[in-house]
Amino acid sequence: MRGAVIHAPRDVQFEERPDPELKEPTDAIIRTVATCVCGSDLWFYRGVNPVTDPTPIGHEYVGVVEEVGDDVTTVRPGQFVIGSFFASDNTCPHCRAGYQSSCVHRELMNGCQADLVRVPLADGTLVATPERPADELIPSLLTLSDVMGTGWYAAVAAEVRPGATVAVVGDGAVGLCGVIAAKALGAERVIAMSRHEPRQRLALEFGATDIVTERGADGVRRIRELTGGVGADCVLECVGTNESMQQALRSTRPGGNVGFVGVPHGVDIPGEDLFYSHVGLRGGPAPVRAYLPDLIDRVWTGRMEPGRVFDLTLPLDQVAEAYRAMDERRAIKALLRP
């Protein structure tokens, strides 16, 4: 088979790799139908996270089951499936509490920008769709593997409730999916923080009611102005830089909550500031698996169309161009088809 391998910053190659094989009786092998490049892949591409050896890359996938191990009972060959970027058993205490991304047996998926993918703990990780999806549903189903599930978790972690005023920091695919999630959970007002016109437009189409272009202290001031000096009830932090985190914390009203899903890079939160802010903070890698059944149903029944975050579709063998386009912000998110 063929797949993407990152060799060094800005050096992603599409190359022959050995076909994955069933290693454990709980594994499945899937043939990828669509995969994509994640904002978190760019941390490696840009050299922010080190690349020490050539490494297969990619963790977002949908596909058709080719083969399952002897112990797999919930999915079977031929089914169209979606799984999280963390494999999980879905049975341990953390999974049962809804935190599958902290599963005691979790395994981070990697090498999914490829023709074939080995999925560990297939029963706990994969969810099959009711039948083979129509082609136009595939981009939206693919977002459930990470970005839409992550946006959903950001909104859940920020405790978005009907009537809430929500601010979303970050206009990447996760932030835009956070807008969808906030709206779906009943937010009355959704303030999207974005400087990029195409992303602003998409945020408004997804249900944002206001756009704030300012950042940092100016962004915080603008949120306060828009909320009668109070601050937002819920803030979704979808970037992971220190600036975006400070902006999120300071945009939240006392008693409000920040849901943070941007992988932190250099974030430093002084305990005393947090103490006096009265702001609740919950985040981490999203337990995407917990939301898959509900989100699949929402996509299947046309209640949400997060696949619109993909503004570039390329054949999988052009994966290097997908990285370049996202790195240069020519694309919000690139979808790859084998």
Ligand SMILES: [Zn+2]
């Ligand atoms: Zn578990």
